[in-house]
Amino acid sequence: MSEDAPTSTATSERSATLPAQSPPVDPAETHAAAEKTAAKPGLSWWRGSGGEGAKRNLGLIGVLVALVVIGIVTRPDLYSDSSWVWGNFLTILKLASVVGVVTVGMTFVIIGGGIDLSVGAIIALAGVWATTVATQSFGTGGMIFTAVVVGICVGLVNGVLISYGRLVPFIATLAMLVAARGLAAQISGKQTQVSDNDFINGIAANNLLGIPLLVYILAAVVIGGWVLLNRTTFGRRTVAVGGNPEAARLAGINVKRHTVLLYALSGLCAGIAAIMLTAQANSAQAAMANLYELDAIAAAIIGGTLLSGGRGTIVGSLLGVLIFSTITNLFAINGLSTEAQNMVKGGIIVAAVLIQQIQYGSLGKFLNRNRATTA
Structure with a gap:
């Protein structure tokens, strides 16, 4: 008995130190759980980052529906007329067309970690340059070519100053805003320049299948921007540069050159918008497109584009533009x-x-990025 006691005591102490074992797992239950997970492949996508953009876009669509409901409640006399509703819908789309084109370019810039405060001034400069007497003498092609080239060139200057001059995007584009407005005023002599080109003027006045041509231009730019961002190497590089520029550089991406291209793309969109805005007013002046840069930035942010870069969608930005256009229309029909x-x-x-x-924490990252660029 004296020999057995120490043995039993040691055994009990050793068993006390061993970790508790989990109960046996039933293979049938494991297989059933795996089949249940496989049967719902979209559930993990919806809960993960892949479904985040979709949920945000659904929320924006909900906001649009709420605005329409407010319009119906406040002006039932207007919304009871189906022809007026359709015409008002087209009016909202026309109102969103110019800012929507600018917002596509702005979305790329912000996703790439930058900001462009000069797009409104670029529109004014491109519009004024395209409506000079000398430019109009070259016809429709000359006017469109001039507006697009002016927009791209000014965007390239912004990109070079930021990438190779190491200026903070906020400061570089703010300086360009002042300079482009000044140059536009110098070219136009502070006067309104009238467009005599029937084709350009008809862009805003004519419809195709009952839909204004401006809406088709917006749709083409949005589709092109979506494909460029989601289906090309350029789009993937844009997200990489905006998310972590140093990691993108180590991965072999020429960050400086890509940044220049992003601002050139923003300038291209501003040049297209200049033709559209000139068509709406049948003229151009140095004060046109005032504060369009703020509308574009606001629409992109509302659509889910992060100020710090690395995240954003073209569809979300378009919904942001439509929300602001609907608000403007809602205030107009209510006389506010x-x-x-x-x-x-x-x-x-x-x-x-x-x-x-x-x-x-996007705002803090945005400010830190600007501080790092300055340093």
């Missing part, structure tokens, strides 16, 4: 002032940035 409209837009922008700040 522009001041109240601007206050509402400002509140929406602040709310969107605060949500981004809470989710991703």
